[in-house]
Amino acid sequence: MKTKTKQPEAGMLPLNEILAGDCIEVxxxxxxxxVDLIFADPPYNLQLKGDLHRPDNSKVDAVDDAWDRFxxxxxxxxxxxxxxxxxxxxxxxxxxxxxxxxxxxxFRVGAALQNTGYWILNDxxxxxxxxxxxxxxxxxxxxxxxxxxxxKSEGAKYTFNYEALKQLNEGIQMxxxxxxxxxxxxxxxxxxxxxxxxxxxxxxSLLHRVIVATTNPGxxxxxxxxxxxxxxxxxxxxGRDFIGIEREEAYRKVAEARLADVRKYDRExxxxxxxxxxxxxxxxxxxxxxxxxxxxxxxxxxxxxxAKVRADGTLVADQVAGSIHQxxxxxxxxxxxxxxxxxxxxxxxxxxPIDLLRQQxxxxxxxx
Amino acid sequence: MKTKTKQPEAGMLPLNEILAGDCIEVxxxxxxxxVDLIFADPPYNLQLKGDLHRPDNSKVDAVDDAWDRFxxxxxxxxxxxxxxxxxxxxxxxxxxxxxxxxxxxxFRVGAALQNTGYWILNDxxxxxxxxxxxxxxxxxxxxxxxxxxxxKSEGAKYTFNYEALKQLNEGIQMxxxxxxxxxxxxxxxxxxxxxxxxxxxxxxSLLHRVIVATTNPGxxxxxxxxxxxxxxxxxxxxGRDFIGIEREEAYRKVAEARLADVRKYDRExxxxxxxxxxxxxxxxxxxxxxxxxxxxxxxxxxxxxxAKVRADGTLVADQVAGSIHQxxxxxxxxxxxxxxxxxxxxxxxxxxPIDLLRQQxxxxxxxx
DNA sequence: AATAGCACTGAATCGGACA
DNA sequence: TTGTCCGATTCAGTGCTAT
Numbered sequence: 177m178k179t180k181t182k183q184p185e186a187g188m189l190p191l192n193e194i195l196a197g198d199c200i201e202v203x204x205x206x207x208x209x210x211v212d213l214i215f216a217d218p219p220y221n222l223q224l225k226g227d228l229h230r231p232d233n234s235k236v237d238a239v240d241d242a243w244d245r246f247x248x249x250x251x252x253x254x255x256x257x258x259x260x261x262x263x264x265x266x267x268x269x270x271x272x273x274x275x276x277x278x279x280x281x282x283f284r285v286g287a288a289l290q291n292t293g294y295w296i297l298n299d300x301x302x303x304x305x306x307x308x309x310x311x312x313x314x315x316x317x318x319x320x321x322x323x324x325x326x327x328k329s330e331g332a333k334y335t336f337n338y339e340a341l342k343q344l345n346e347g348i349q350m351x352x353x354x355x356x357x358x359x360x361x362x363x364x365x366x367x368x369x370x371x372x373x374x375x376x377x378x379x380x381s382l383l384h385r386v387i388v389a390t391t392n393p394g395x396x397x398x399x400x401x402x403x404x405x406x407x408x409x410x411x412x413x414x415g416r417d418f419i420g421i422e423r424e425e426a427y428r429k430v431a432e433a434r435l436a437d438v439r440k441y442d443r444e445x446x447x448x449x450x451x452x453x454x455x456x457x458x459x460x461x462x463x464x465x466x467x468x469x470x471x472x473x474x475x476x477x478x479x480x481x482x483a484k485v486r487a488d489g490t491l492v493a494d495q496v497a498g499s500i501h502q503x504x505x506x507x508x509x510x511x512x513x514x515x516x517x518x519x520x521x522x523x524x525x526x527x528x529p530i531d532l533l534r535q536q537x538x539x540x541x542x543x544x
Numbered sequence: 545m546k547t548k549t550k551q552p553e554a555g556m557l558p559l560n561e562i563l564a565g566d567c568i569e570v571x572x573x574x575x576x577x578x579v580d581l582i583f584a585d586p587p588y589n590l591q592l593k594g595d596l597h598r599p600d601n602s603k604v605d606a607v608d609d610a611w612d613r614f615x616x617x618x619x620x621x622x623x624x625x626x627x628x629x630x631x632x633x634x635x636x637x638x639x640x641x642x643x644x645x646x647x648x649x650x651f652r653v654g655a656a657l658q659n660t661g662y663w664i665l666n667d668x669x670x671x672x673x674x675x676x677x678x679x680x681x682x683x684x685x686x687x688x689x690x691x692x693x694x695x696k697s698e699g700a701k702y703t704f705n706y707e708a709l710k711q712l713n714e715g716i717q718m719x720x721x722x723x724x725x726x727x728x729x730x731x732x733x734x735x736x737x738x739x740x741x742x743x744x745x746x747x748x749s750l751l752h753r754v755i756v757a758t759t760n761p762g763x764x765x766x767x768x769x770x771x772x773x774x775x776x777x778x779x780x781x782x783g784r785d786f787i788g789i790e791r792e793e794a795y796r797k798v799a800e801a802r803l804a805d806v807r808k809y810d811r812e813x814x815x816x817x818x819x820x821x822x823x824x825x826x827x828x829x830x831x832x833x834x835x836x837x838x839x840x841x842x843x844x845x846x847x848x849x850x851a852k853v854r855a856d857g858t859l860v861a862d863q864v865a866g867s868i869h870q871x872x873x874x875x876x877x878x879x880x881x882x883x884x885x886x887x888x889x890x891x892x893x894x895x896x897p898i899d900l901l902r903q904q905x906x907x908x909x910x911x912x
Numbered sequence: 913a914a915t916a917g918c919a920c921t922g923a924a925t926c927g928g929a930c931a
Numbered sequence: 932t933t934g935t936c937c938g939a940t941t942c943a944g945t946g947c948t949a950t
Binding site: 219220221222223224225226228229230234236237238239244277278279280304306307308309310311312313314315318321358359360364372375376 | 919920923924
Binding site: 229233249278279280282283284285286287289290291293296297298299300301303307309310313314315316317318319320322324325336338341349350351352353389457459460461462464465466467470471472484485486487488489490492497498499540541543 | 613617646647648650651652653654655657658659664665666667668669671673674675677678681682683684685686687688690692693704705706707708709711712713714715717718719720721724725731748749752753756781782809810812813814815816817819876878879880881
């Protein structure tokens with residue numbers, strides 16, 4: 177499979193090539209109803225203002241590229257409507273599209289998708305196992321991105337490999353939330369200077385799941401925002417044909433070199449690093465949120481110490497407040513304390529360690 | 545706290561009541577800038593023909609699919625724009641809103657939110673630990689819903705209890721994906737016939753986290769789609785005032801009975817862990833004035849930098865003089881520096897951060 | 913040859929009080 | 932409104948180097 181960069185001839189479908197140019201113009205030059213799947217990672221329109229520093233004073237390398245800047249919501253909406261319409265023209269009647277985004281753009285893209293006539297099948301949450309933290313403590317850690325999966329129109333017979341996905345999920349029906357690590361390490365492509373070649377390279381594991389789920393071998397997968405070619409690389413490994421469109425020459429060059437190296441299905445590069453398989457962590461606060469213990473309830477220790485539960489899952493005793501472990505340690509004048517076995521609550525007149533409630537939650541988690 | 549159902553008097557803010565009527569009309573009758581938080585679970589079963597009608601009230605027949613789809617979406621968008629505008633008028637300048645939805649409506653609601661002038665702070669995924677499986681195996685298990693958290697406008701000083709949420713998550717900052725079970729069992733309200741009283745009753749654990757995160761005790765929380773009153777029940781337990789608006793009498797009756805049984809937690813349990821930012825400010829000069837450090841004493845940094853204390857509470861080092869923060873930043877060539885943790889002094893032969901002395905002063909202040 | 917420790921990094925809409 | 936200055940704030944990793 178050779179990879180070339182060129183302008184397409186009108187009416188021809190150039191396979192396994194990276195096409196140069198504006199994606200709307202290029203898509204309009206391709207024959208209609210010729211593509212099985214589109215995967216699109218459009219600009220997010222992040223609208224970042226000043227610099228951001230980590231607590232250690234290092235500067236966060238922000239996405240400030242020109243291609244991510246739009247004058248207004250209105251101009252972003254016109255852009256979305258235009259490329260979504262051009263993409264829809266290319267789809268076979270039973271074709272489908274995936275779009276990925278964050279809260280900055282995904283609501284606008286999703287609405288545009290519906291307005292264009294696509295039919296949403298699922299929204300999928302990519303839960304990042306290792307997201308960047310919120311350094312200033314001003315919001316929640318932005319730990320996920322959203323994908324939308326839609327068919328060309330309502331009632332279309334889209335492709336969905338239910339059993340294959342069930343296998344990917346240890347025999348259990350695949351859910352709409354996927355836990356996958358972000359793209360780091362050797363998978364992350366570098367430029368000649370050794371810097372990251374693209375600010376938003378997606379992990380191959382994500383594309384693997386998308387392509388296995390919604391295409392068959394031999395299908396044509398188009399990516400109008402090709403970047404460094406993750407979609408093409410995974411499509412090629414999985415025996416699908418791809419068409420990439422990319423405006424920036426630097427990205428095209430990196431993608432071409434990458435694709436030239438891709439040969440066959442390479443099981444190792446797709447193996448998802450599993451997060452630690454030990455017992456899941458259950459925050460004590462969850463017992464409070466779930467009403468298993470209520471704020472104000474009094475916990476006791478075997479030695480007769482008492483503490484009261486607060487609404488945020490901390491305890492307050494005479495003179496001290498903090499986590500179940502901290503308060504236990506303080507009251508015992510010990511360096512540490514396992515709050516789960518130390519603190520007890522009353523059930524049916526008997527004193528029971530709160531660890532019982534944690535075991536209850538873990539049992540539920542295992543059942544799901 | 546008594547719960548009543550009535551029509552509000554214009555200009556008055558009726559607290560801890562369920563107001564009957566269309567939420568837009570009722571909201572427009574309430575005084576502006578009077579509410580701290582809005583939680584909204586808008587209906588999204590308005591899809592297609594049924595509840596919708598064309599702008600000119602003409603009958604919809606399924607001849608023109610494209611037009612019909614547009615009319616439906618357009619009508620839903622106008623509904624969203626209207627209630628979001630009415631809600632925004634009620635918010636105090638530093639107020640915030642939460643909206644929950646699924647892929648059927650959340651993209652349209654999110655776009656409308658942005659168009660109305662709200663500023664999105666996070667989107668949050670409620671990951672259901674026990675979702676309904678997809679029986680037909682045609683799609684992914686729809687295992688999550690999406691919440692959007694937004695301030696009234698860009699740059700507003702919204703409330704976020706960062707430390708409390710960190711505590712709820714075992715000392716790690718809270719992420720944008722929340723794993724919580726759906727509302728079942730005793731918590732799920734039944735009607736007289738023993739059927740579920742409301743089709744989409746939300747779990748109290750979800751509201752607990754929302755309200756702890758983004759309000760303080762005594763705040764006013766409004767829910768324009770009150771349903772069976774989960775927002776009101778949790779607000780009341782947590783010592784917040786609520787305002788509910790609900791059109792359906794059957795839901796109002798269930799909610800009233802529910803709220804009558806709810807008790808508020810005691811004041812001490814409602815306190816949550818505060819951030820250091822809320823601690824009183826202690827000028828460094830006070831340590832010198834009080835003789836905890838004497839002029840001429842040498843402070844050191846972990847990296848071996850040195851500076852000398854001056855009588856006015858400034859430091860002087862090679863080439864630089866100024867506040868503890870300024871001198872630390874200059875010596876480290878850093879944009880900023882927390883002098884309290886950066887500078888150390890000698891006590892009993894050991895090097896101790898000067899923050900210890902500040903903590904000593906704060907402890908004294910608390911005791912008095 | 914392991915292992916510990918350190919540096920670095922990731923689609924981020926990331927102050928606030930007071931003068 | 933604008934400017935100044937205090938001083939609070941991070942998680943899960945990867946990979947290189949020193950021991």
